[in-house]
Amino acid sequence: MYHKRFRADPLILGSTFVIIGVLIVFPFTLLFINSLKADGVFTFQNYVTVFQANRNYTALFNSLKLGFFTSLFSVLLGAPLAWLVTRTNLPFAKLFKTLFILPYMIPPFVGAIAWSQLLNRRNGYINSWAASLFGLEGHVFDVNTMPGLIWVMTLYLYPFVFITVAGALERMDPTLEEAARTCGAKTMRIMRDITLPLVAPSIAGGALLVFASTIANFGIPALIGMQGRVYVLTTMIYSYMRRGLTGIAMASALSILLMSISVGALLLNNLYLKKKQYTLISGKSMRPTKLDLRRWKIPILILAFLVVFVTVIMPFVSISLTSFLDAWGAKITWDNLTLKNYRYILFEYALTKDAFKNSFLLAISAATVCMVLGSLIAYISVKTKIRGRKALEAVSQLPYAVPGTVVAIAMILAWSGKYGINLYNTFWIILLAYIARYVAFAVRTTSASLEQIHPSLEEAARISGGSWLTSLKDIVVPLIRPGLVAGWFLIFMPTLRELTMSILLWGPKTVTIGVAIFEMQEAGYVQISSAFATILLVIVIVGNLFVKWLTKGKAGI
Amino acid sequence: MSRVVLKNLSKSFGEVNVVNDISLEIIDHEFLSFLGPSGCGKTTTLRMIAGFDMPTAGEIFIGDRLVSSAEKKVFVPPEDRNVGMVFQNYAVWPHMDVFKNVAYPLKISKVKSADIRDRVMRVLSLVKLKGMESRYPHQLSGGQQQRVALARALIMEPDVMLLDEPLSNLDAKLREEMRFEIKDIQRRIGVTIIYVTHDQAEAMAMSDRILLLHEATVQQLGTPRELYERPENQFAADFIGLINFLRIELISKGDGLCARFLDADDDTPFDINYSPEQLSAGMQRVFAVRPENVKLVSPREGHVTGKVRKKVYLGNILDYRIVLGKEEIRVEAPSTAKYDIDQVVGLKFTDYVIFE
Ligand SMILES: Nc1ncnc2c1ncn2[C@@H]1O[C@H](COP(=O)(O)OP(=O)(O)OP(=O)(O)O)[C@@H](O)[C@H]1O
Ligand SMILES: [Mg+2]
Numbered sequence: 001m002y003h004k005r006f007r008a009d010p011l012i013l014g015s016t017f018v019i020i021g022v023l024i025v026f027p028f029t030l031l032f033i034n035s036l037k038a039d040g041v042f043t044f045q046n047y048v049t050v051f052q053a054n055r056n057y058t059a060l061f062n063s064l065k066l067g068f069f070t071s072l073f074s075v076l077l078g079a080p081l082a083w084l085v086t087r088t089n090l091p092f093a094k095l096f097k098t099l100f101i102l103p104y105m106i107p108p109f110v111g112a113i114a115w116s117q118l119l120n121r122r123n124g125y126i127n128s129w130a131a132s133l134f135g136l137e138g139h140v141f142d143v144n145t146m147p148g149l150i151w152v153m154t155l156y157l158y159p160f161v162f163i164t165v166a167g168a169l170e171r172m173d174p175t176l177e178e179a180a181r182t183c184g185a186k187t188m189r190i191m192r193d194i195t196l197p198l199v200a201p202s203i204a205g206g207a208l209l210v211f212a213s214t215i216a217n218f219g220i221p222a223l224i225g226m227q228g229r230v231y232v233l234t235t236m237i238y239s240y241m242r243r244g245l246t247g248i249a250m251a252s253a254l255s256i257l258l259m260s261i262s263v264g265a266l267l268l269n270n271l272y273l274k275k276k277q278y279t280l281i282s283g284k285s286m287r288p289t290k291l292d293l294r295r296w297k298i299p300i301l302i303l304a305f306l307v308v309f310v311t312v313i314m315p316f317v318s319i320s321l322t323s324f325l326d327a328w329g330a331k332i333t334w335d336n337l338t339l340k341n342y343r344y345i346l347f348e349y350a351l352t353k354d355a356f357k358n359s360f361l362l363a364i365s366a367a368t369v370c371m372v373l374g375s376l377i378a379y380i381s382v383k384t385k386i387r388g389r390k391a392l393e394a395v396s397q398l399p400y401a402v403p404g405t406v407v408a409i410a411m412i413l414a415w416s417g418k419y420g421i422n423l424y425n426t427f428w429i430i431l432l433a434y435i436a437r438y439v440a441f442a443v444r445t446t447s448a449s450l451e452q453i454h455p456s457l458e459e460a461a462r463i464s465g466g467s468w469l470t471s472l473k474d475i476v477v478p479l480i481r482p483g484l485v486a487g488w489f490l491i492f493m494p495t496l497r498e499l500t501m502s503i504l505l506w507g508p509k510t511v512t513i514g515v516a517i518f519e520m521q522e523a524g525y526v527q528i529s530s531a532f533a534t535i536l537l538v539i540v541i542v543g544n545l546f547v548k549w550l551t552k553g554k555a556g557i
Numbered sequence: 558m559s560r561v562v563l564k565n566l567s568k569s570f571g572e573v574n575v576v577n578d579i580s581l582e583i584i585d586h587e588f589l590s591f592l593g594p595s596g597c598g599k600t601t602t603l604r605m606i607a608g609f610d611m612p613t614a615g616e617i618f619i620g621d622r623l624v625s626s627a628e629k630k631v632f633v634p635p636e637d638r639n640v641g642m643v644f645q646n647y648a649v650w651p652h653m654d655v656f657k658n659v660a661y662p663l664k665i666s667k668v669k670s671a672d673i674r675d676r677v678m679r680v681l682s683l684v685k686l687k688g689m690e691s692r693y694p695h696q697l698s699g700g701q702q703q704r705v706a707l708a709r710a711l712i713m714e715p716d717v718m719l720l721d722e723p724l725s726n727l728d729a730k731l732r733e734e735m736r737f738e739i740k741d742i743q744r745r746i747g748v749t750i751i752y753v754t755h756d757q758a759e760a761m762a763m764s765d766r767i768l769l770l771h772e773a774t775v776q777q778l779g780t781p782r783e784l785y786e787r788p789e790n791q792f793a794a795d796f797i798g799l800i801n802f803l804r805i806e807l808i809s810k811g812d813g814l815c816a817r818f819l820d821a822d823d824d825t826p827f828d829i830n831y832s833p834e835q836l837s838a839g840m841q842r843v844f845a846v847r848p849e850n851v852k853l854v855s856p857r858e859g860h861v862t863g864k865v866r867k868k869v870y871l872g873n874i875l876d877y878r879i880v881l882g883k884e885e886i887r888v889e890a891p892s893t894a895k896y897d898i899d900q901v902v903g904l905k906f907t908d909y910v911i912f913e
Contacts, residue, residue, distance in 0.1 A: 176650060182636070
């Protein structure tokens with residue numbers, strides 16, 4: 001006997017498709033169309049114009065150059081460190097493993113601020129110190145150059161290579177190396193013939209991730225490159241948009257270009273290299289024999305500590321020290337230290353107070369909406385047989401795969417009044433952008449936990465008379481709650497410090513933390529932006545520790 | 558000279574003793590198996606011989622060379638031991654084709670490339686992999702990969718080959734085939750082989766001698782026949798083949814001894830062929846007898862009587878279960894035997910062992 005009952009599922013599930021359509025498909029289609037339209041007709045004119053302008057050409061070339069060298073140096077730094085931590089008897093290996101990942105936790109624009117304090121031409125701490133030490137006139141380093149960009153970017157992104165290579169080395173079956181030893185090969189020979197070829201796909205994978213993230217990064221090239229007139233694609237798009245909506249045609253064409261490059265890199269990784277990584281490396285977890293560093297132990301330990309000192313401690317000290325300075329550029333003495341910068345941003349300056357309020361509100365709303373929407377998508381994809389469910393999931397992943405700059409441009413195209421709704425310069429356009437970009441996280445965390453729920457649990461609830469909604473509420477949600485909570489924080493944390501999209505979307509009333517720090521730094525209020533950045537760093541670190549604790553070490557950045 | 562000598566070899570990980578005082582001499586060209594249940598320390602012992610683990614105590618000689626000694630602080634690394642090893646999971650390199658895998662040891666020892674080709678082909682035909690030189694491991698079956706690993710170990714012409722459960726991942730038929738091939742290869746090239754397995758049938762079929770291990774200690778060392786017919790303790794008796802254990806009490810009878818079952822209804826004493834030097838009256842012992850060593854006879858002719866509870870026809874034999882009071886005993890009789898359920902029969906023991 002079947003009772004006709006009001007069925008909520010078609011309505012809710014159906015509207016999920018509509019929301020994703022409006023939120024993601026619509027803006028990105030517009031972006032694509034817009035790049036092909038000039039003066040109302042379809043044409044490749046925009047692309048032609050893009051390449052006619054020399055500076056665009058230079059920006060593209062700079063992006064590729066920056067991407068290439070950052071990947072290269074990330075491999076040179078990350079891969080040996082991964083090997084040291086996993087395969088040798090380096091003391092404190094476990095601690096170093098955490099410390100080597102830490103730079104990635106520092107928001108890139110904060111790192112950029114730190115490094116411009118340390119290495120800028122006029123009064124960078126290291127430059128002044130070197131000058132006084134060797135009695136030099138002028139500067140030794142200039143961070144506002146391509147090499148400076150590569151340096152800062154590498155220190156921020158090398159953890160990608162470190163993580164993938166360390167993972168591969170840990171999963172690699174140690175008997176493969178032992179077999180080579182019984183054949184008479186010595187350690188160095190084994191590294192060359194066995195270990196290196198086996199982890200090569202993972203190294204390449206990590207390098208591609210670094211490449212894609214470098215190309216997509218805005219904060220570092222904006223704060224370090226623009227001052228030295230080194231433009232890359234993201235900063236070029238930003239400078240077009242600075243002129244208001246008139247630059248949007250060029251910005252769209254550049255965005256499509258930027259998107260193709262970074263998506264291309266990610267696809268290459270996913271389609272080709274991931275497969276290789278799996279076939280090469282067994283899932284067995286056996287403990288490999290660790291190489292005894294012997295007399296190299298202490299020198300290498302010092303070197304490892306130096307890496308931590310340069311990548312983590314120096315930027316942190318620089319930022320926090322500057323935040324206590326009375327006057328920027330003055331000598332660091334007790335008389336010169338003050339708390340007034342903190343007092344100013346926390347209690348006096350309206351802009352920063354707004355920024356705190358906006359960012360918290362945005363992060364909380366974005367995380368909440370993302371979790372609801374993301375769980376629905378994950379549910380549809382994992383638990384139903386609705387046609388188009390895989391496409392829905394794939395589309396939901398798209399905005400995270402493309403650079404944030406591109407997402408922001410797409411949002412501006414869709415919601416600046418051309419199609420009836422004008423959200424330009426409002427809170428809502430930023431929120432939409434955050435949701436679009438980070439819903440991918442929500443889908444991934446929830447589908448992972450949903451996959452572990454056996455369908456029989458849910459069916460049992462429905463057989464015993466529950467409707468779809470009750471079974472969802474009583475069975476599914478409680479079972480995936482830990483995943484939901486962790487997912488929420490994994491969205492809350494990065495949106496709180498978001499810069500790339502916010503900088504293109506903010507209006508007079510919607511300044512965010514990232515934007516505030518960026519604008520103050522650009523305007524030369526170095527101590528205030530440092531104080532703000534220090535507070536942000538503390539929030540990020542505490543937040544990460546909290547997420548780590550919450551998920552028992554499984555998540556966190 | 559390719560004997561292997563272990564002297565009071567021990568290994569512990571932290572507090573846990575994983576290998577406990579093993580002493581053993583494996584003679585030239587011998588096929589010796591380490592047999593024992595999972596976790597008894599077989600792999601650890603093998604890895605110490607190969608040089609991947611350092612012993613906590615004791616010494617290892619390969620040939621006449623001392624390769625490991627905890628006391629004398631001697632340790633020859635694996636690459637200098639000239640020991641071939643086939644790992645349990647093959648450890649065939651996935652980024653090299655069959656030829657490169659097998660040729661690798663020769664490349665390391667800088668053999669001329671013309672010679673390499675010759676020798677690789679010879680070894681590949683030995684393990685019946687000719688024509689597969691350019692395949693990659695993922696294009697090979699488990700059995701073929703295992704033979705690649707074997708070829709790679711053989712080509713070094715090692716003094717000693719260590720094989721760690723090399724057949725455990727194969728299906729029954731292939732396993733049978735590979736057993737034969739490994740044995741055959743050994744006969745042809747005359748290498749000393751130490752073979753690890755937890756499969757007693759495999760050890761029995763292939764080995765010259767078997768080292769039986771349990772909980773890190775040696776239980777027995779001997780030929781397959783010795784292990785089967787003269788097990789030295791209950792564990793050995795139980796681990797290899799089928800056996801019945803019955804509690805007995807020893808009673809003196811004139812100059813000699815006889816025994817009676819403690820848990821049987823029929824406790825008539827019966828003669829045993831143990832001398833009073835080995836045992837004495839009043840002792841309680843365990844009487845172990847294999848099913849094929851019990852003959853079913855008429856009640857008056859047997860050592861004890863029992864009642865048939867069950868019989869199963871297995872073609873060549875009849876599998877009987879005979880009740881002796883509280884205990885039951887398993888008997889294999891020729892399929893011509895004709896005893897019915899509930900019939901009272903006599904049991905005659907043709908061979909047996911008595912344990913503490
Ligand atoms: N590196 C190690 N650290 C601590 N304990 C270990 C280590 N390696 C092995 N053991 C322990 O030593 C014991 C013997 O291990 P071993 O691998 O030698 O067993 P095995 O006889 O080969 O068993 P199997 O038949 O399952 O392969 C096991 O209890 C195992 O847990
Ligand atoms: Mg083992």
